[in-house]
Amino acid sequence: MKTPEDEQASVFRFFTEVGIIQQLISTRLETMLPGRMGATQFGILGHLARRPDGETPLQLSNAFQVPKTSMTHMLGVLEKLELVTIEPHPQDGRSKVARATQKGQAFLRECTGRMSREMAPVMSELGTQPFNAALPHLQLIREALDRARD
Amino acid sequence: MKTPEDEQASVFRFFTEVGIIQQLISTRLETMLPGRMGATQFGILGHLARRPDGETPLQLSNAFQVPKTSMTHMLGVLEKLELVTIEPHPQDGRSKVARATQKGQAFLRECTGRMSREMAPVMSELGTQPFNAALPHLQLIREALDRARD
């Protein structure tokens, strides 16, 4: 019979595991990224690559849950690396639009490819089953957490 | 029928979801932590609280996968807040031992309690089922990733 304390503990363990996995993955990823480019910057690039019309800095900072001012900085770095372009927003004079460049797309493909190759040993050990099994639950949890932030 | 590309995609989605959940949780946690104390610092405190004999900075930086020098800094901050003590290692003159103080333990309890209360609405919406269902898979994946880093 499970007590409420056990249940709370398993939720905390869940969050701990998520934190450790994220840390292991992003550390691994960052070793094969140039300079001090971090996992979040890389995520932004991937996000933009899937959206040909680009997004505004504010949309990005909402999507990645980082402060606006951090996003300003990150986009500036990505722009200097010529991986994204930042242009004035055509409809809103206050705003900007960030898009992935060709170079950005190529860079992204190259890194994801390298990442896949790096991860191959782990993947063949694990198979895709644990990932597929966990994914629906993660999505459920993420959606609830997302709704819960006011 | 699933292609290899689909499988790779679901693994990437898994990591994406993990990243987002981690971000949502740590942002939420950090709003109720004093000053600029981050989720990792808090994790260190929790880690130490479960180990009465303490750990060395190197053990901690391995456990949390952050550079040694970051750990030096974090522990310095936690020490200044009187949440941990840092003493010379009795057996090894090169090393140190970090332990959670009483104040640290109390602080931890207070924060985890507040966190639980904050999360109550989400928890009652989700129940513990998705967490318990995902946890074994996460552990499997984490262990494999952990072994895979040389």
Add this chain to the structure above:
DNA sequence: GTATGGTAATACGAAATCGTACTAAGTCAA
């Protein structure tokens, strides 16, 4: 004993992160 190689922590500096305060631009009611 001491020389040599490895390990633990840190000093230092460069860059990232993010809170506060600000400017410019949009919105909307009167």
Add this chain to the structure above:
DNA sequence: TTGACTTAGTACGATTTCGTATTACCATAC
């Protein structure tokens, strides 16, 4: 049209993060 209010982005500064180089200490061989 105007004035109050809201919103998008950024300048600035405090702090964190982390790579490099350094110092102190341990272990082993000679």
